[in-house]
Amino acid sequence: MASVEGSVHTYIHGLRRVLAAAGGDVLVRTGAGYRLVLDPAAVDVTAAEAGMRRARELAAAGSAAAAGECLALWQGCRCRGCPARWSAQLQLRLPCC
Numbered sequence: 001m002a003s004v005e006g007s008v009h010t011y012i013h014g015l016r017r018v019l020a021a022a023g024g025d026v027l028v029r030t031g032a033g034y035r036l037v038l039d040p041a042a043v044d045v046t047a048a049e050a051g052m053r054r055a056r057e058l059a060a061a062g063s064a065a066a067a068g069e070c071l072a073l074w075q076g077c078r079c080r081g082c083p084a085r086w087s088a089q090l091q092l093r094l095p096c097c
Contacts, residue, residue, distance in 0.1 A: 012034060016027045026037050040046040055066035 012027070016025070019026050028035050028037055041050070051066070051069075055069075058066045
């Protein structure tokens, strides 16, 4: 029977291969495990926050269309399926439905 550690290494190897094919070595090994290294603009919540900051600036200048465009990127409840603790933190950053 395969060990849990061996199974984790097998899955991590496959995940790293898929991620590398999609654009680089973003899953790096650290002393304690693995770390996902991404450009903040590639993370949906970070991109949405940046979009909302820009929308607020444009709204202050008289244009509200940017906020609608930013919010249209989300489909359904942004917190659906998220663990409760993480969901609560996300709701503070981007109000949920």
